[in-house]
Amino acid sequence: MDDLTSGMIALLSFSGIGPKAVLSYFEENIGNDNKLYFHNLDKSNVKMIKKAIDAEVLTSTSWNDAIQKAKKIIEDSSEKGIRIINSYEDQYPQNFKRLPNRPILIYAKGNIELLNQDKSVAIIGTRDPSNFGKKMGYKISMLLAAKGYSIVSGLAKGVDTEAHQGALSVLGKTVAILAHGLDMPVYPKENRKLAEKILESGGLLLSTYSNGTKLFPQYLAARDEWQSGLSDGVIVIETGIKGGTNITVGHAIKQKKPIAVLDHRQFKDGELAEIKQFQGNVKYILENKADPIYTEHSIAIFDKKICNSKIKEETKEDVQKINVSSVYAQEELFE
Structure with missing residues (x-):
């Protein structure tokens, strides 16, 4: 090719x-x-x-x-260890092929088999999470990576960092989507060692930008589309009303990807409900644009929803028959 x-x-x-x-x-x-x-x-x-x-x-x-x-x-x-893959190759992500504006060329460094992993989920959120958000981003990523999911995120500070590290903690696989050429210094510089660890652990660095392309702020927003595009579903750990995470969620909605958000209201007797990093989460819950998660069983239900969406074995009516709220009430919280 x-x-x-x-x-x-x-x-x-x-x-x-x-x-x-x-x-x-x-x-x-x-x-x-x-x-x-x-x-x-x-x-x-x-x-x-x-x-x-x-x-x-x-x-x-x-x-x-x-x-x-x-x-x-x-x-x-x-x-330089960078593979350029065009949109007609077998290694090109099947999830990208479903997108009307798919990138015609992608640049990959590391384990390209992760481009078509059986199960993948984007775990995303604010660059300034609460301590609770950091803990839960790490734990949810760890849980899903242990179940065979490839964890997709953007290598940013905050939730992205916790997502990648959570996957690595259980020897899981993770993909970092970058907003610059793969031959350029990794952004942010605080995560350069993390990027090296991802590669050493059989993970992947991915970009839609050619070699030599420096990072510009608008590239970070453009990159958000591919986090949801590559994944089978999206989980938001924490987001405010505004911020880059909402761009990814917007793309996920257009792409009809299953979306879940961490529901802080269910922890510590509701004490976390007012933190600013949660207000975007609750907005998506109240607008019925995302499923709330806060127990391991709710993660299992979301896992099933992703599988059903991917293989189309169940109708939307069948999925809607699951009484999620009553199931949650019977389960232990993550903490």
Whole structure:
């Protein structure tokens, strides 16, 4: 698939030709053995490619140069332990393939088998969690990793850090999605050793940004889409009314992923209900956009919901027949 990948990289290097145009080109030419030749580009019906050719920006010479540069990029990436995977490869995440705006290229370092793990869940939350939130992020991640889930998060400070560390504590697998090129210094710098530990433990670092791409604030928000996109479900440990976690939840809702949030009201006689880090959680509960979790049995129910969503063995009506509230009342709290 290196030829296909180099073709994608080459096309993206031309000004005005973005991912949608590249995807359109390869969809109209997939199966064409000569798809990397300029004369095939010259026949393309993709508007932005035709425009580049008409402007003589994309010529036979510039195309051949771009292909050679793309092959060098693939070679250099391989030397750095970074695998570039295009959206037609078997290793490309099946969960991404279901997204209408899927990234056409992803960059992976580590265990690429985690891109298509049998079960995966994103565990996310604020960068400034309460001590309770830190504890629960770690514990829930540990519990699910021990059950075979790959834990997906963003390597940020706070809840993300606890999620990754919880998975590692039981020798589980975890994926960190980064908002910069994988050959750049890991952000945040406080988690560089954690990133190394993830790789050493058979985990994965993943990015949709090419090598050499530095981090910009807007990339962090863009990255949030892929945390839910890669996962089979999403668990929010703590979030305020505003913040990046809500961006991920918004994407999860659009992607129709099962969503759960930690329900602080059920702990310590409700003393935690007023903390600011919980107000986003309760909003999603009251709006029926997320399932509240606070017992191991509620985690098991959410696990079942993820499985049902993934394999479509049960109808929505069957899932709704589970009386979750009464089940919770009979179970021990996490603490």
